[in-house]
Amino acid sequence: MGVGGVAVFPADTVYGLACDALTRLAVERLYRLKRRRLEKPSAVMFFDVELALAALPELRPRTRGALERLLPGAVTLLVPNPAGRFGLACGEDPATLGVRVPVVPGLDGVKWPVLQSSANRAGGPDARRLQDVPEPIRRGADLLIDGGELPGTPSTVIDLRRYEDEGTWSIVRIGGADEATVTAALAGQFHFDPVSYPDMIREDIPVYDVLQDELVLASGESALRVLELGTGTGETARRLLARHPGARLIGVDASAAMLAAARASLPAERVELRVAAIEAPLPDGPFDLVASALCVHHLRGAAKRDLFGRIHDTLAPGGLFVLADVVVPVDSADAVTSLSPGFDHPSPLPDQLRWMGEAGFAWARVTWSRADLAVVVAERSGALGTI
Numbered sequence: 001m002g003v004g005g006v007a008v009f010p011a012d013t014v015y016g017l018a019c020d021a022l023t024r025l026a027v028e029r030l031y032r033l034k035r036r037r038l039e040k041p042s043a044v045m046f047f048d049v050e051l052a053l054a055a056l057p058e059l060r061p062r063t064r065g066a067l068e069r070l071l072p073g074a075v076t077l078l079v080p081n082p083a084g085r086f087g088l089a090c091g092e093d094p095a096t097l098g099v100r101v102p103v104v105p106g107l108d109g110v111k112w113p114v115l116q117s118s119a120n121r122a123g124g125p126d127a128r129r130l131q132d133v134p135e136p137i138r139r140g141a142d143l144l145i146d147g148g149e150l151p152g153t154p155s156t157v158i159d160l161r162r163y164e165d166e167g168t169w170s171i172v173r174i175g176g177a178d179e180a181t182v183t184a185a186l187a188g189q190f191h192f193d194p195v196s197y198p199d200m201i202r203e204d205i206p207v208y209d210v211l212q213d214e215l216v217l218a219s220g221e222s223a224l225r226v227l228e229l230g231t232g233t234g235e236t237a238r239r240l241l242a243r244h245p246g247a248r249l250i251g252v253d254a255s256a257a258m259l260a261a262a263r264a265s266l267p268a269e270r271v272e273l274r275v276a277a278i279e280a281p282l283p284d285g286p287f288d289l290v291a292s293a294l295c296v297h298h299l300r301g302a303a304k305r306d307l308f309g310r311i312h313d314t315l316a317p318g319g320l321f322v323l324a325d326v327v328v329p330v331d332s333a334d335a336v337t338s339l340s341p342g343f344d345h346p347s348p349l350p351d352q353l354r355w356m357g358e359a360g361f362a363w364a365r366v367t368w369s370r371a372d373l374a375v376v377v378a379e380r381s382g383a384l385g386t387i
């Protein structure tokens, strides 16, 4: 990189071409190899999130938070570039920079930002294996790094240029990162800050602790394998572990920041925390108990129904699903929990009970409700059928 060389390297998506991001001659060589016009943008790639954040000091707090949530991973983030940094990667628009931080074991110690583009001819197919990289590109490059077979799907390109001021973003190209995970990470950004969350949620839901206690009460006794969806800062998990002293819990949440707070307060030997959207495949079961508090209402109706089916399938026979959440109340005067359009999608209780039935649960019933909050428990049929 230091003498203007061009490398073919494995990213976490497809094979890429990289060169020093600040050396014009190297960039021109890279573009020539690809037969890409110089006015077309590429992206700057870091191999460490901290280095990326340090190199872009003009990023404002929300955008910076979005980078912290989405990186590293199979995404290219288009961010405002008021200082015109890494201009050679910007094509004709120096005010916009594409940023990538891939997960590439073996390259994660690399401290040098590179300008990168996919290792193909402009408009040609992406290279999944080193031998798929067009021969003239391989011949023209100075270094070839063989990383074996890659996923073959390019990065998801997300436009974050209006995120700071308007809270909006768009997916320019869907790729390796699915839309649900991106949406959960970006929408949650505005709502869930692990430091203010405990006070914020109790102010918004005065019966928050009662709701948690009722969930735990409905969760049976002596579960050993517990899955929690939307673990957040770990408030529900902590109570579940106390109620089920022999249990190990897997917690899933789209927010790495919330899970970091949970990790700090939960016993590491009993808990495994995973950053993922609940719309993505659930961890492998079987589980004795699946629990979720104040998370499932972030899904629209059809996605809830799909989730209930997947929860049913991941439960052991006789296993319980306990849901504590905000719902659409029968009387609209009971709709007291504050909701954000586009982010909160509560459904009426009868719909949710029906979806549980359609998912295959033997029975489902409401064990507690207050205004627009409810706790529902459903059981998967036992091995010998239903009583």
Ligand SMILES: C[S@@+](CC[C@H](N)C(=O)[O-])C[C@H]1O[C@@H](n2cnc3c(N)ncnc32)[C@H](O)[C@@H]1O
Pocket (backbone or CB within 6 Å): 184, 188, 192, 201, 229, 230, 231, 232, 233, 234, 235, 236, 252, 253, 254, 255, 258, 276, 277, 278, 279, 292, 293, 294, 295, 298
């Ligand atoms: C209101 S908090 C609830 C946390 C905890 N269960 C409690 O009761 O305090 C909702 C959590 O769900 C997470 N979340 C929202 N939508 C999600 C999704 N689609 N997939 C995974 N997590 C999601 C948020 O990041 C947040 O941590």
